[in-house]
Amino acid sequence: MTIERQAARPGAAAGPPQGRPPRLARALSLAAARLIFLGPGLTYLIVLLVVPLALMLSYTIFRRGRFGGVVYETTGENFTRLVDPLYFDIVLNSIKIAVLTTLIALLIGYPTAYVIARLPRKWKTIALIAIVLPFWTNFLIRVYAWVILLSGPGLVNKVLTGFGLIDEPLKLLYNEGAVVTGLLYSYLPLMILPLYAAIERLDPSLLEASANLGARPSRTFWSVTLPLTAPGALTGCVFVFVPCLGNFVIPELLGGGRSIMVGNLIRDQFLKARDWPFGSTLQLAVIAALIVLLFLQAWASRVYGGDRRA
Amino acid sequence: MRRPRLILVPFWLTYVFLYAPILVLVVMSFNSGKSPYVYEGFSLKWFGELAGNATVRQGLVNTLIVAVGATVLSTVLGTLLAVGMARYTRSRLLDAFGLLPAVMPDLALAIGLLIFYSAIRMTLGLHSIVLAHAVFGMAFVAAVVRTRLAHADTSLEEASRDLGATPLTTFLRITLPTLAPGIAAGALLAFTLSIDEFVLAFFTAAPTEPTLPIVIYSMVRFGVTPQINALATLLLAVSFTVVIAAQRMTRLTESLR
Numbered sequence: 001m002t003i004e005r006q007a008a009r010p011g012a013a014a015g016p017p018q019g020r021p022p023r024l025a026r027a028l029s030l031a032a033a034r035l036i037f038l039g040p041g042l043t044y045l046i047v048l049l050v051v052p053l054a055l056m057l058s059y060t061i062f063r064r065g066r067f068g069g070v071v072y073e074t075t076g077e078n079f080t081r082l083v084d085p086l087y088f089d090i091v092l093n094s095i096k097i098a099v100l101t102t103l104i105a106l107l108i109g110y111p112t113a114y115v116i117a118r119l120p121r122k123w124k125t126i127a128l129i130a131i132v133l134p135f136w137t138n139f140l141i142r143v144y145a146w147v148i149l150l151s152g153p154g155l156v157n158k159v160l161t162g163f164g165l166i167d168e169p170l171k172l173l174y175n176e177g178a179v180v181t182g183l184l185y186s187y188l189p190l191m192i193l194p195l196y197a198a199i200e201r202l203d204p205s206l207l208e209a210s211a212n213l214g215a216r217p218s219r220t221f222w223s224v225t226l227p228l229t230a231p232g233a234l235t236g237c238v239f240v241f242v243p244c245l246g247n248f249v250i251p252e253l254l255g256g257g258r259s260i261m262v263g264n265l266i267r268d269q270f271l272k273a274r275d276w277p278f279g280s281t282l283q284l285a286v287i288a289a290l291i292v293l294l295f296l297q298a299w300a301s302r303v304y305g306g307d308r309r310a
Numbered sequence: 311m312r313r314p315r316l317i318l319v320p321f322w323l324t325y326v327f328l329y330a331p332i333l334v335l336v337v338m339s340f341n342s343g344k345s346p347y348v349y350e351g352f353s354l355k356w357f358g359e360l361a362g363n364a365t366v367r368q369g370l371v372n373t374l375i376v377a378v379g380a381t382v383l384s385t386v387l388g389t390l391l392a393v394g395m396a397r398y399t400r401s402r403l404l405d406a407f408g409l410l411p412a413v414m415p416d417l418a419l420a421i422g423l424l425i426f427y428s429a430i431r432m433t434l435g436l437h438s439i440v441l442a443h444a445v446f447g448m449a450f451v452a453a454v455v456r457t458r459l460a461h462a463d464t465s466l467e468e469a470s471r472d473l474g475a476t477p478l479t480t481f482l483r484i485t486l487p488t489l490a491p492g493i494a495a496g497a498l499l500a501f502t503l504s505i506d507e508f509v510l511a512f513f514t515a516a517p518t519e520p521t522l523p524i525v526i527y528s529m530v531r532f533g534v535t536p537q538i539n540a541l542a543t544l545l546l547a548v549s550f551t552v553v554i555a556a557q558r559m560t561r562l563t564e565s566l567r
Contacts (some may be wrong), residue, residue, distance in 0.1 A: 030398065033477060037394025041387040041408075041448060048445050049411055052422030055429060108320050108327075115321040129557060134328045137549045138506050140526045141542040145331035147530065148338070153347040155334055185331065188324070246417040249508065253530055263417060270421055270513070280425070283418050290415065 059280040070276055078281035087265065091285065094261040097176060098244035101183040105191040105240045106233060108184075113195035117202075128196065135189040143253050146182050147173065150254070174256035182250040190239035198232020199225075231301045238297050242290055262286055332546060339539035346536060356540040363537060369525035376436055376511070376521055377504040380443035384500040387444065388451025389493050393485065395452070396459040411449040419445065420513035427514065434516040442510040447503060451496035458492025502552065 060078055063071045081087060116127045134142065149155050150172040157169040172178060202225065210220040248263030255261070262282060269279030339357070343350030360366060395404055411419070423442050427434060466488070470480040486493075508523040515524060529538050 029477065034394060034398045037390045037398055038404075041391030041394070041452070042404075044387055044448065045407065045411070045445070048423065048426070048441060049414070049419070052426035053418070055425045056418070056422040059425060108324055111317045111320040112324040115317060125557075129553065130325065131328070133550060133553055134332060136502070136506075136553050137332070138523065138526065138542075138545050139508060140523055140530060141335070141538075141545060142331065144526070144530045144538055144542070145335050148346050149331055149334060151347075153345075155330075155347075158347075185327065188328070192324075242415065246415045248417065249527070266417060266421065270424060276421075276425060279421060283421055286415065287418055 056280045057284065059277045060284050062277050064275045064277050069274075078278050081278060082281055082285055087282070090260065090265050091262050091282075094245055094263070095289070097179060097183070097261060098241050101180050101187070101244050102191075102237050102240045104180070104184055105188050106237060109188060109191035109195055109236060110233065113192045114199055116192075116196055117199040128193075131189050131192050134185075139186065140249065142186060143182055143250055146178065146185060146254055150178050150181070173254065176255065176260065178254040179251050179260065182254040183244045183247065186247075186250065187240045187243055190243075191236040194232045194235040194239060195229065198229040198235075202228055234297050234300055238293065241293065245286060245290070335539050335542045336546065338536065339543040341536060341539075344536065346539065356536045357544075360537045360540045360544075365525055366522070366537075366541065369520055369522040372436060372519055373505055373522040376439045376443060377501050379436070379440035380447050380504045381497050381501045383440065383444040384447030384451050385493060385497045388448040388496060388500075389455050389489065391448065392452040392455035392459060393481070393489075396456055408452050409449060411446040412453070414446075416446075416507075416509040420510045423510070424513045434514060436515075436519055438514040438516075439511050439521065442514045443500075443504045443507060446510075447500035450499050450503065451493070454496035454499060455489055455492045458489055462488050498556065502549075 059070060061074050061076070063073050063075045063077070065071045082091075112131075116124060116131070119127055152169045152171070152173075154172075156172055157166075160166045161169065206224055206228070207220055210224045211217075215223065245261075246263050246266075247261065248267045251261040251264050262285075266279050266282045266286075269275045269282065273279075337349065338346055340352050340354065341349050342353030342355065391408060395401075395408060420442070423438075423445075427438055432438065466484050467480055470484045471477075475483070506523065508527065511521045512524055512527070515521060520528070526538065526541065529535065
């Protein structure tokens with residue numbers, strides 16, 4: 001390989017190496033580089049992500065074996081069972097719980113993110129770290145904390161009776177309220193971060209213009225701040241909603257033994273009922289719901305004009 | 311512009327909500343009594359009991375083995391993928407594909423892998439968790455390294471090539487050292503994520519070889535024991551230290567630029 005000096009061309013980075021070998025050799029070396037750099041990772045993802053998901057997808061049309069496992073006879077009964085009220089109500093209930101959690105997270109998260117974005121620089125960093133710190137601690141430990149707090153003699157009942165708000169300890173654990181609390185506690189940071197980023201990016205001159213044109217602060221908020229930060233709010237909603245929908249640990253540990261969310265239902269199909277085809281079908285339904293949600297989010301972001309970033 | 315003070319109520323409420331449960335766990339882990347609801351005095355006995363708990367110790371060892379294995383695998387695959395995606399191709403489809411594991415619901419990936427492992431008749435164990443964790447670990451490493459690549463100066467690589475270095479030499483002597491901080495950050499991220507990961511591990515672990523999160527899960531299901539509080543305090547101390555150290559390090563590297 002002869003080497004000649006050549007002025008480095010700007011923008012050569014994205015293309016093939018800009019050495020001086022003849023064309024064929026260059027094409028070969030590009031192919032070799034792609035094979036070396038992209039080959040291992042892509043092969044890995046295809047074998048351990050695409051193939052498993054394709055298998056899961058294919059299981060939805062097969063029948064379960066008598067003792068678990070799968071019989072490769074096509075059937076549509078998994079999909080008919082999906083709309084059986086017995087299961088469909090659980091799916092609807094999960095969506096209800098996930099929506100409720102997301103809405104509460106938005107209502108608490110928006111003012112919190114707003115205050116953080118308006119803090120002086122030094123405090124801002126500390127406030128943000130304080131938001132993500134609990135998120136970096138073990139998920140099960142955080143759920144366990146609520147088991148202790150919400151139980152009969154737990155702190156929440158102690159505080160409520162201490163203030164004289166209630167006479168008898170309430171039954172706070174093992175119901176849907178406990179599940180929503182646990183989900184909210186686990187995923188609230190995921191709502192606050194994108195909201196903070198959106199509020200932080202707001203152009204202050206727009207708020208000033210609104211004020212100078214005679215709008216009250218409340219009017220400015222509804223007409224300027226809220227529409228411009230809506231994409232961030234939508235992102236936060238998706239970030240919270242998605243993990244809520246698939247969760248099975250919180251419904252089990254805080255909601256009691258019954259299957260009350262689709263996550264438990266899927267888990268039980270795989271580990272208790274040994275009905276893998278039906279479990280796969282339920283999971284497919286959840287993924288389909290999430291894909292619809294993501295398209296809705298993309299569409300809503302476009303309608304709102306998305307982020308006004310240059 | 312004066313803000314109404316009302317907005318500070320949800321702000322402080324958020325922090326009370328986030329930290330009260332953690333505080334209760336920590337305080338109760340130093341409780342001398344057995345009840346998780348009544349504080350009876352200071353004692354370290356639960357930490358002693360925890361240290362004597364063989365299941366927890368074994369779970370911790372398994373977790374560390376899995377995390378190291380998954381981190382090595384994720385870092386090698388993710389770094390190569392990031393360089394390949396940034397330097398040798400420009401495909402939006404590939405970008406999306408590389409991010410897919412990070413946005414995939416973990417339960418879906420877990421059952422997919424369970425079906426896959428049983429279809430190829432692979433026995434479950436620590437190795438099956440390592441393979442599962444590397445799927446998302448790789449995506450995070452690739453994402454972190456790619457941001458580093460986007461800001462990297464390519465003139466050094468070009469100079470190296472112009473001076474007659476082979477692509478391999480250029481990669482090893484120029485590209486890798488430039489990317490080292492990004493690779494280290496990605497590896498740290500993959501490691502922490504693997505240590506705390508529960509759903510994939512739960513589905514792909516052998517019953518005899520649980521990781522620490524699986525051990526905690528069965529402890530919580532089994533009932534309330536102050537040992538969990540002691541474990542919680544230790545884990546909290548570790549995560550707080552790591553997060554704050556990482557924050558300090560990024561501040562340090564930013565100030566050096």
